[in-house]
Amino acid sequence: MIPFVSHQTTINLKLFSKPTFVLLPLSIGVVPQVLLVCFLFLGGNLKTKAQQGDNKKATKPIRHQIGLRHDNDLILLTDRYYTSGLFLTYRHRLQNGFLNSDNEQLSFSLRQEIITPRYLKTHIIEQLDRAYVGFMALKAGWSRVRDNSLVETDFLLGIAGEASGAGAFQRWYHDTVLFSQSPTWVGEMENSVHYNLYANYLYEWQLAPNPFSIYMALKPQIAFGTRDIYIHPEMVLYLGSRSPLSSSIAHHQLGSRQEEIFFALRTGYRLVGYNGLLQGNALGDDSVLLMPPKKTVLFAGCDFQHRHKQNEYWVGVRYNTAESDKAKAHKYVILSYTRNF
Numbered sequence: 001m002i003p004f005v006s007h008q009t010t011i012n013l014k015l016f017s018k019p020t021f022v023l024l025p026l027s028i029g030v031v032p033q034v035l036l037v038c039f040l041f042l043g044g045n046l047k048t049k050a051q052q053g054d055n056k057k058a059t060k061p062i063r064h065q066i067g068l069r070h071d072n073d074l075i076l077l078t079d080r081y082y083t084s085g086l087f088l089t090y091r092h093r094l095q096n097g098f099l100n101s102d103n104e105q106l107s108f109s110l111r112q113e114i115i116t117p118r119y120l121k122t123h124i125i126e127q128l129d130r131a132y133v134g135f136m137a138l139k140a141g142w143s144r145v146r147d148n149s150l151v152e153t154d155f156l157l158g159i160a161g162e163a164s165g166a167g168a169f170q171r172w173y174h175d176t177v178l179f180s181q182s183p184t185w186v187g188e189m190e191n192s193v194h195y196n197l198y199a200n201y202l203y204e205w206q207l208a209p210n211p212f213s214i215y216m217a218l219k220p221q222i223a224f225g226t227r228d229i230y231i232h233p234e235m236v237l238y239l240g241s242r243s244p245l246s247s248s249i250a251h252h253q254l255g256s257r258q259e260e261i262f263f264a265l266r267t268g269y270r271l272v273g274y275n276g277l278l279q280g281n282a283l284g285d286d287s288v289l290l291m292p293p294k295k296t297v298l299f300a301g302c303d304f305q306h307r308h309k310q311n312e313y314w315v316g317v318r319y320n321t322a323e324s325d326k327a328k329a330h331k332y333v334i335l336s337y338t339r340n341f
Contacts (some may be wrong), residue, residue, distance in 0.1 A: 039186070062254050062310070067338030068313075073331065081130070081323075081330045084114040089338075093254040103145040103246050105254060111158075112136045114166040115277055118328070120183035129326035131289040133189040133277050135159070135174020135227075141198075145246045145253065150202040156227070160277065161191035168203075187289045192281040196225030212240050212328050213262075215250075226283055227276035228307040233269030234299070249307050249314075254340060257309055264303040269296060278324055291324050312338035 003024055011056025071085035089109040097104025113135040117128040137158025144151050158164075167185040174182035193329040200221045208214040215238040223230050241249055247256035250264065303316040316334035323330075 002144075013048060016063070036189075043128040061093075062201045062215055062257065062340045063093045064094070065089075065252075065254050065338055065340045067091075067312070067336060069334065071318075071332050071334050071338040073333070075333045076317075076331055078330070079120065080116055081327065082113065082115050082332060085111065087111045091252060091254060097144065098142070098335045099144060103148075105252075106232060107139075107141040107143070107154075107252075108140045109141075110137075110141065112164065112166055112169070114170050114305040116170070116183055122182060123184050123186050125187040125289055128187060128289060129328075130190045130278060130291065130324060131183045131187055132167065132183070133160055134162070134164035134169075135194075135277065136164040136166070137194070139159060147253075148204050148245060150200070150204075150245060150251055152198075152200040152202075154200075156194070156196040156197040156198070156225070158194050158227070159191065160194060160227075160281070161189050163191045187287075189277075189280065189287040189289075190285060192226075192285055194225065194227040194276055194281060196223060196227045198223050198228075202245075202251065206244075210241050211241060214239055215242060217250075219268075225276075226281050229273035229282070230270050230275075231273075232268060232299075236264055236266040236267060239263050241266075249305055249312050249338075257340075258307070260305065260307040262305060264305070266299075266301045268299045270299065272323075275323065291326065294322060297321055297323055312336075312340070314338070 009311075021026035066140045067087075067089045069085075069087040069089070070083070071087075073079065073081075073083050087109055088111075089107060091105055091107045093102075094104045094106065095102060115130075115133045115135070117130045117132065119127055119129070122128065135158055137156050139154055139156045141152060167188055171182040171185070174180050198221060200219060202217055202219040204215055206213065206215050217238070217319040218233070219236065220231070220233040223232070238250055240260075242250060242260050242262045243256055245251060245253070245256050247253050247258070249260055250262070268340070270295050272295055276282055278291055278293045280287050280290045298321045301316060301318040301320070303314065306313045314334065314336035317331065318334065319329065319331040321329050
């Protein structure tokens with residue numbers, strides 16, 4: 001009976017072993033193929049969804065912008081007059097503006113400006129060619145583009161003097177970063193609150209099309225308040241690949257991702273009625289060192305600007321003649337980065 005059972009077991013094992021050895025190689029060959037098909041299918045879907053996401057992102061309108069700008073003359077190996085400025089700016093393109101237009105923008109900026117005399121180490125006020133003064137302010141603006149023209153208004157509210165924090169910041173910067181003797185800030189202008197209104201009008205002509213376009217713009221500005229009273233006409237020439245006025249970074253306009261890269265040359269002059277950072281607050285000031293400004297100041301500058309996708313880059317140089325009889329001409333550099341979203 002024992003041999004009979006072992007024979008039957010052997011027969012059953014043989015019967016079940018045949019399909020097992022036949023199906024195993026088939027499964028080894030089919031499974032990878034099925035997995036490959038699934039991977040290609042899922043990969044294709046994921047790629048399609050990613051492309052759709054990129055396309056959706058690329059077509060989504062740009063309505064917000066935040067930027068950081070720094071002005072400094074130390075790059076040009078000077079440290080005097082308007083020596084440093086920091087600007088944090090937010091801009092928003094209105095969908096339906098105050099005048100029922102889609103070419104209207106709002107802007108808000110926080111700024112700090114540092115202005116010093118030529119001689120930074122003296123403690124004798126009589127040797128200074130102007131007073132130390134720091135200025136911190138909030139500025140709110142509105143602009144509208146129509147065809148080839150732009151209208152812009154701004155309101156500024158700020159404080160000049162020690163309360164601006166500019167003197168403390170510059171002393172810390174010289175001591176900690178430059179490892180040099182810090183400015184004395186002797187005879188600093190007294191604390192005072194300033195408010196100002198600014199109005200700009202710009203008209204632009206396109207003289208040649210892209211890829212190397214030429215634009216020319218005329219931009220008069222008027223300022224009235226306790227800090228500034230002046231009329232400042234300016235002319236600008238743009239050379240390179242540029243967008244139209246309504247969407248160009250040349251005039252800080254949002255709404256486009258189109259690549260721009262161009263140079264700008266500018267010149268202007270200012271008819272000065274009042275300069276509160278030289279003469280003190282127009283409503284009264286008890287500072288120890290106040291002086292009248294020159295009635296005419298000439299300005300010149302050049303810029304390189306580039307927009308790549310949602311990023312904007314700006315490098316500029318500014319020059320102006322002396323603002324008072326004791327002062328000299330001055331120049332500084334502008335560095336700016338802006339992100340659109």
